[in-house]
Each structure stands twice: as C-alpha cells, then as structure tokens.
Amino acid sequence: MPSSLRLIFVVTTALLLSACGTSLQRAPVEDRNPQPPKVAAPATPEPAASAASAAETKALLPGAENAGKAGYHTVKPGDALIRIALDNGQSWRDVAKWNNLENPNRIEVGQVLRVVPPGVDPSAVTAKPVAGTAKVETRPLDAKPPVAAASTAASAPSVAATTTPAPAAPTAAAGDEDGLSWAWPVTHPVSAGFDEQRNKGLDFAGKPGDPVFAVADGRVVYAGSGLRGYGNLVIIKHNNTYLTAYAHNRAMLVEQDQVVRKGQRIAEMGSTESDIVKLHFEVRKLGKPVDPAKLLPPR
Template identity: 55%
Template sequence: MEPNLPCGRTSALGVMLLSALVLAGCAAPKNPAQRAPVVDRAPVPASTAASTPLPPGAENAGKPGYYTVRPGDTLIRIGLETGQNWRDIQAWNGIVNPNVIEVGQVLRVVPPEPVVAAAPPAAAAVQGTAAQPVASPSAQGRPLTESSSATTTAAASPAPAASPTPPASEEIRFIWPANGPVIDPFDEARNKGVGIGGRPGDPVVAAADGRVVYAGAGLRGYGNLIILKHNNTYLTAYAHNQALLVREDQTVRQGQKIAEMGSSDTDRVKLHFEVRRQGKPVDPLNHLPRR
C-alpha cells in the first residue's frame, strides 16, 4: 500500500519528473538521418568555358596575299614559296623573333597598301555667300607649283589596281649559273629545280642581276643556300654550295661569282638551281639559253 503523501509534495514531485523528462529530451542525440542539405550544383555549361585562342591573324585565313603557316615552315621557306624576302615578311607582320612562328598562324606575304593622306577640306564659304570654285593657278596667269600639280594629279587619277599578271618588263634573260651538265631534271612535285653537276669549288654565278635576300644554311634540304630576288616576279635559288661569297642585302650583277659548288646537305657535288615565278617553281630549262 502506497504511503499517503501531502498534496504539496505530490505537485513538487510531478514538476521535478516533468523537468527531468524535458532535460532528457534536449540531451538526446540528434537523428543521424537528419544531415545538412546538399546543394546540387549543375556543371558549368560548355559555352561559358574558356575557349582556345585562335592563332595570330586567323581572321585573314584564305584571303589573297596571306599565307597560313604549315608544319615545318620557317620564314625563309615561306619567303621562297611566296617570292618574298623573309625579312620583309617579318616586318609586315611585326614578328619580333623570326624563329618563333606557329602552325596555323596567318601571315601577310604581300606589301601593305600605302596609306593615302586625305585631301585637305575645301575652304569655308564666306558667310552669306555661296562657295565659288577657285580658278586654277594657270588660269590666273601663274605657273603651277609642285605642290598644286601633285594635288591635282592625285585627285584626277586614282592609283590603278595591281595587275594579277606580271608585266612584260618583269621578264628576265637568265644565264647558266654553272657550266656542268644537268644531272637532275625538274619535277615540280619532287625536285623543284635542276641539278647541275661539277667538281668541288667550281664557280657558281648569279643568273641575273639581283639582290641577296638570303645567304645561309637555315633551310633543311638545301645546305648552304643563296636566294636572289631579281624583281617582283622572279627569285632564283642556289643550293648545296661549299662556300658562300655574298651576304644578305648585297646587290649582285649577272655573271658575278656568288658561291663555290659543293655537296652540303646532299650525297654528291652539284648545284641545285631553282627559278621561282611569283613563288611558284618553274622549269629552269625553259628560262635558260639552249646549250
């Protein structure tokens, strides 16, 4: 039989039990299944990812007067292929280090068009009167000055567009660069010139007047090489020499000795001779006098 407890003590005991239950509930461990929410972050769209930068000059790819760099190209080779001085190509494209070009880069291989200065604005009309044409100095009895004549000519006759066909004046009468026999015939696909036989030290002469645009051994497969530029249409190349007797930017005359025959970067003594017409190799025998 339970003991009889006073009413006050019963209430106090109930409060104590209720408080104990509340404290026990607060101290109970959290449900391990209740974790922090995970934010589902979608992957970054491909359109927002950083794109690979295009090679320099890519916007000019395919345009006339531009060349896209291919594997193995150098400025020297590009100059030979396009009929230009490799130093000019370097300058036209602002290339600091000529040994650093990248595949896919697009280079200008024709001279930039000259910037034509704008004509000076016409004199303002006098307020309240219409502008009147000014009589030419000759009409006023005064001789034309150099400046006025130049301005009139420029305004009357704009510069003609460049002709796609080289003028007849660009054609050249070449001479043989060496005296030996032809031992390698021209083949545009495999042999872009002719091989002329000889002995070590035989003279190699300039086939026509021109300027040395390259003299060195920086073009693989050509050995000690000289390239002459004769005009805007023709280049000639002289390869496999044992000694070079001219330097870049030097002017040479037709028949001048420019090298000595050798076997650099080839298996026998010979002169590899090329004629390039606007950069395209043509058969030298069609441009040399018959023997």
C-alpha cells in the same frame, strides 16, 4: 444437421484449408535487381558557347582575322619563315618586318602572316626592277650578330672579291616576258631535270670549288644554311615575279641584301646536305617552282 447442409459445410471447409496451405508455401517477395539511384547528367555546354570559346582561342593568334585571305599564309606544322618567304617569292626579312616579328625563328601553328607588302593587291602584283645597295651581314636566321668591327673586317675581302663581275658569263643571254636577261648558273651539263613532285629545279654535278654564277641581275635576299635540305643556300630576288635559289654550296661569296649582276660569281659548288658535289638550282615564279630550262638560253 440435414445432409445438404452437412455437404455444404464440408466443401466450404476443404476450400478454406486449401487456400491456407497455398499461402503458407509462397516465398516472400524479394527484389533481386534493385535500380541504382539516378545521378544527374553533367551539364553539356551549349553549341553556341563552344563555338564562341573556339573562336576566342583562335582570335588570340596573331593575324587570325586574315586567315584564308589572298596575300596571307597560315602557319602549318613544320613551317619555317625562310620556307614561307621562298614559297611566296619574298625575302624573309620583309615578311618578318610586315608582321612585326621580334624573333623570326618563333612562329606559331595557326598564326597568319602577311606575305605581300602592305597596301599591295595580291592579285595585281607586277614585276619591277630590283634597286638598292644596302648590305648586312650574312648569317642564318638563328645566328647571333657578330661584333660590328669584326664583321666589317671579315667581310671586306668577300665584298672586294664579289663586286667584280666574272670575266665571262656561262652562256649567251635570253629574255622573257618580264624583261629579264637570263644566263646559266654553271658551265656543267644538267645531271637531273625538273620534276614538279620530286625535283623542283635542275641539278648540276661538278667538283668542289667550281664557280656558281647569278643567272640575272638582282639582290641577294638570303645567304645561309637555315633551310633544311638545301645546305649553304643563296637566294636572289630579280623582281617581284622571280626568285632563283642556289643550293649545296661549299662557300657563299655574297652577302644578304647585296646587289649582284648576271654572270657574277656568287658561290662555289659543294656538297653541304648532299651526298655528292652538285648545284641544285631553282627558279620560283611568284613563289611557285617552274622549269628553269624553259627560261634559260639554248646552249
């Protein structure tokens, strides 16, 4: 074999042996990070469908179609009917009637309540004199009605005692733009003044049993203890603009829906839900607390 051919053969043989040796040393391929099988994502409801479902749920609450409108109140956590009525210058019985509430103690968060009489424009409320003489039993919102005969017998002394005006009003009268004639609720000096954030009225310190007087003619729209923090409370509606509230009484001498006169004795001072004997007195103008000292006559 010629030397040139021998050289070519040797080189070719060496290359083949080298290639074989390399392939023998390579490890088999192994996938150490296998991909998990793909799982289809859960179907996401369409935004429009979610909104429709929420709207349908909201619409189930009574009066939901009136949410945000003037003359309506949307119930919030902690709301009570007596508080809603007071804050809107109304009788809780009227609010219950306007909203067909079978049980005034059961209102739902999100429920929308009418707080002005049906057919009345909330932006055009004007003051009108209070009239009428109907009387019903005095009791908290959650109390059960007593037996009719017992109620009549028990209420007779109270009615007789309160239909006679007090011998003298605490002070001289004062008037305002609604034609009301005002007087002070007690003869005691003010012990704590009005503060819109901390004290929504005037406080008067006194002794148990000291008389509390109606500050103007009107009708009792609440007499009970159903509003937490006020104790035994009397609320008088004087017209469509003004309510007055008399809190922490030891005894209440008037009944709900009873017509009272300025200077008439309506309660006795006490310390119900209070650390001391005092009268807490508020004036609400269209439901908003205002400083009574600006309406009451000078002393």
